[in-house]
Amino acid sequence: MVKLNQKSYIAGSWIIPSSEVFQSKSPVTGKALATYNSCGLAELEAAASAAQTAFAEYRVCSHIQISEFLNTIAEEIESLGDQLLETADAESGLGIPRMTGERARTCGQLRAFADIVAQGQWVQASIDTAIPDRKPVPKPDLRRMMRPLGPVAVFGASNFPFAYGSVGGDTASALAAGNPVIVKGHPSHPATNELFCHALDAAITRCNMPRGVFSMLQGATHELGGELVKHPVVQAVGFTGSLGGGRAFMDIAASRPTPIPVFAEMGSVNPIFVATDAMSTRGEAIGTTLAASVAMGTGQFCTSPGVVVTTGNADFNTAVAKGLSETPRGLLLNDNIGNALVRAVKEITARSDVKWLNQVELSDSDTSTPPNIVLKTSAQDFLVDKTLQEEIFGPVTMIVECDNEQQMLQVADSFEGNLTATVHATDKDKTQANALLERLEQFAGRVIYNGFPTGVEVCPSQQHGGPYPASSAASTTSVGADAMLRFARFVAYQGLPDAYLPSALKNDNPLNLLRKVNGELTQSKILPVYTGV
Template structure:
């Protein structure tokens, strides 16, 4: 499907309409929002087979993978619907006044989280449902009371158009104003730039590359009124494998990590791209990892441009004399990504910061560390991450507490003896982390807490009951 380019005037209109809708939608009752979110979920459910087939054609993601993602998308909508229904997410704080206090009366103060205003959402190429039209960002913004102007990802235009129809229809059925949700399209940088710099837009949710996220961040920081940008830009998700567990379970860990590394052609934000193993006892781990890589079927990537970037970074790493190619998938098909495994010593890895950057796709750099000290130096050198993982026996872990404490400074989520892929949608989840993993480490883009990206506190002082929001009465 060709991408329709939304004109600049239409983008402005979408932003203005979203503001007009906001004047009503910000005051929508919890039950109206619940109805809207559940309607989207219901209408989505009816179109499951048709939409998965469209997305499969556009993204090459396999139907089973898309089916799981589709379910997750529906669950996320219901998750936010339940959050709104339950109600305490508004963080109501009531400090009753005391007119008799000396020397000054104590005012009655009541605080609530209030929607920020219209939100621009940029969909992800790798999640055509769960982080696109009505994915996590949109669900969180709508739950908060913010209309959404959605910028379609050029990687799956027809999917975007078809899901948009569903959301617009759900808004209509829920009796919500025109502009509560709308979609703009355009392959050029200008479309997104126009949208995020429109004065009516008050926040941005984005999932994509560092380059794209940073460009939007910069555009928003230089607005007359700067606005928050929540850009989730991925990371290398380092994994540290300590000596005793490597000795005991090297092959099993290799299979788990290699599977995590190559799933969906390595196109997950939390894909483990850098693994640091203790040199001693690493042979079986590397052998097994290489075996899985060689046996991994090659697969088409989401878009041509993503595939070209992957190929380019593979060539660049191969040309480096200090990095060895340990394995390449044997399955060769034109325009399909083949899994790669590279190996480097800690010293060479530390000497070349190109190697610290994400290579989006099914590849990894295996770094051999002589000892705990080299592991610490690698952890110290790496930039901000979504996740960091440590594998260890109880002995390993207890001897490497400084490493774990150092990783707290580097990542938004720390995992012991697991794989970073598979982001659970739960209140305690944090899908975020220090720059360049995201532009705002204070917020998650998955889970309940992600709603607070789109709210701000408002305090009501000495308000009579009849003027207070319902949540602050009494």
């Protein structure tokens, strides 16, 4: 068992900063669990300096070295055993079964990126050989591939302490692409963050990696996060959290003397549309399953369905209300989430255009175990007031009732960016479903048919992102193989002699990659037609 020292981890050293103290707290009992000191500018500067030094060495590590490093991190996480599960459960209240599954996902992500790196194809090597005697202008030798950006700042999320935590998908994909990482650990689970640092420390030692390749700053202040994004060493940001937090980091990054990209996953209501025949033939069943999806994880998934668009059906409404009312209340992760939920529900249910279908008394004590809530409004009111589209993070969904199918399309046209959008339909709904699907792909990163958005399969074909405000970069994904492309950029090499080229672009193809050579995919070697002389 690892002995927790209640410190931050900076480039191989364990540090107790002199800044303010904060504590993690059990969502179950409300009692304090562990005490940590927030990092300040001195600790940030030390982590940034070490990351910059490490980048020079880490960026030129071979694909095999980085692959082994990622696999070793996964092994070290697993070697923490039950201590990691129990610590995360104490700080999050998510339960041992949930944490066990999330650990498997986290280690699976690391190993998946390790395989991608080992194969080498992710660099997208492309070669156009020279034609020195081309008329009227000679053609130069041009070769292009993806290269790492530099040190990446990662912000851990509260709702997934492992999969989006200190060594979650953002950290794993940034390391896979050849970048050092500085993590700002989430203050809700600092002891969990520390255990991950012990795993990283062991993996760095085993693989002889530069110490500055990973640092983790504990802290509960917003100022620390802002200063991290501002630091000139940091070249990109990975963030999962609220729209307010993500937008603040986007603005800070854009205002730097040298702006940097922020890859932020933010709010999403993940609308579900129920077509006419699907509603009449299986509306009650859809409503029951919808209730389970809304209540899953106490609604604290970024893919929780927060809006359901229908043409009105009393049995459907009853099924949703009954399913949510009968589902046991779950725990919210922290006081901030609970206070925001209670405040938002009180505000929206005070409106005359919103009805609470399964209403119960809501008190300030419900900030830890809120009721599962279904609201209802009309499409007419929904269309004229954009605030009804705002996410309420927790087990809350809103049914939007349309007068007809045409009004349902108008509602679809009104949505801003979302992570997902869903259509439930039958073969008889083909015309309506086609019209909806054409619209849904305009504002959603993942379009679902006869399913539910909760649950994100980690695989190469997954897209976890969407147009703003769901994420800050609609063309990227934070899940799946392409997540590492966020932290790399294309570099073209013109006229370089073979000896100076990266291995992926050399004539004899030492990595045995499938490369695009003069427009054709091939693993063949290239004759040295151009020497650069």
